[in-house]
Amino acid sequence: MIKTLTHILIAGLALLCAVSCEFEENQMGYPHKVIFPKDGGEQVFTGKRTFSYLIIAEGTEEHSSEKTDGMNTVQHKWLTAKSRKGSKQLIITAEKSSLKLFYNKREAISQKSISL
16 A cells, blocks of 8 residues: 555656656757857857856866856856856857868868857
8 A cells, every 4th residue: 555655656746847847949949059160259149048057068077167246157178158147148159260170181170069
């Protein structure tokens, strides 16, 4: 009897958790992937939610944001991400690319892309 009640309770909690989550394919209004030209630049996105912190992950490394003057900022190598506390705006800045690819003795400069 207790075992059955426990299973019902666990199933009910799992159902409640699944129903209370928002399943959005567009990541709360923010793009899934951002591509910068070889000259870098800044892109500003506005979504549905605010950010309490930002993380840049590279492999197993994670670089967390620092809060200064109400602004969350995280920087790693060529990429910087910023969001003001309470704002739904995300500002992503990429430095100019120094990565060069050589193919058939012709030089081509790559684009930079990130996934959100």
